[in-house]
Amino acid sequence: MKVHHFARGFWEHEPSLGCKRLRPLAPKLVTTTTSTATAATVNAFDLKRFIRPESGPRKLGSSDFQKKESAQVESQQAGGTRWNPTQEQIGILEMLYRGGMRTPNAQQIEQITAQLGKYGKIEGKNVFYWFQNHKARERQKQKRNSLGLIHSHIISTSPTTTTTATNYLLLSTSKKKKKIADIVVQKKKGKGKIEP
Amino acid sequence: MKVHHFARGFWEHEPSLGCKRLRPLAPKLVTTTTSTATAATVNAFDLKRFIRPESGPRKLGSSDFQKKESAQVESQQAGGTRWNPTQEQIGILEMLYRGGMRTPNAQQIEQITAQLGKYGKIEGKNVFYWFQNHKARERQKQKRNSLGLIHSHIISTSPTTTTTATNYLLLSTSKKKKKIADIVVQKKKGKGKIEP
């Protein structure tokens, strides 16, 4: 377990969040250049690829104009699938979370993204999702724990309200997800969990 | 509301998983798993955000992140708050819905928005929400109807009928959030999905 290879030990700044995912190779420091002033233009839909699921044979013959660039070996993930946060990114996000941030609004997301972008490829939606997921999963964890210690006296820590009035929206490019109606009439909501 | 985040001094991680993932990424051979192919088209989603600072209890003055918002609120003057669809817009949307569209992807949304924009101010998120809500509400309606058939009893409030305009103004605000935790909500998840 715990293979501490301090090959490059630089990133060991925080002992508390020391080893979550060792996966450095982050570009680290990007000279910033701040190519864009980011003056505004916060809205505007960014169009991106379109992935039409089954739903019909259309599917456009055009191969695809996707980037891919075949780089991917680049700094790290960059593969194109899903965001893979670096240690630094996670650290900052957790810091913000602990600081009380739960559902950052658009501006906050923008700033955070810009900041985290120094450590690796990242988009605003990643930040958004991270907060959503982290919040939800911390909650589950807590619930599960509290169930575990029925006798314990330390329950407190209420779910912290949340609900920041933020406005943002993510458009999804529906993938080819499940399309057939699951006839699962009774999906058994709890699954393996112990729901009260 | 809880405004009690902050003093969250100690958090601690999972005792058992001190180190989550620290495997330095094994080469893992490309393999690419031909099975999936996935086309790899990275779909960079777009994070749409628009800011509507006020309009609600604002809290979470957490970090210094909040600063310059409230700058441009007027981007949506005239009515200010929410989208008010015109008849043409609704008509087109319903047409699309009946045609089978349920969750348009970004490109589709963009097109629809562009089209509907001819009849009135509208944004992509409005289209997105409309489909979300319409789908959900058609579903409930159907569920309710199927349930109601057993009794054939009027549910009172005959829908559609009467005063759509709601004479009594809503007192607005002063709503309260109720926790669903206590109530044993039997959310009947199972339902037959009726696809046209």
Add this chain to the structure above:
DNA sequence: GCAAATTAATGATTTATTCAAG
């Protein structure tokens, strides 16, 4: 030691629920 196979995490979507404007 190495990879395929398995498992645990967690990123990304979809669905259900809630709030509140009109």
Add this chain to the structure above:
DNA sequence: CTTGAATAAATCATTAATTTGC
């Protein structure tokens, strides 16, 4: 009430971390 907007819960899907057989 109707329904646009927003959030949370549930679910799906993919990748990293482990385990296992050789």
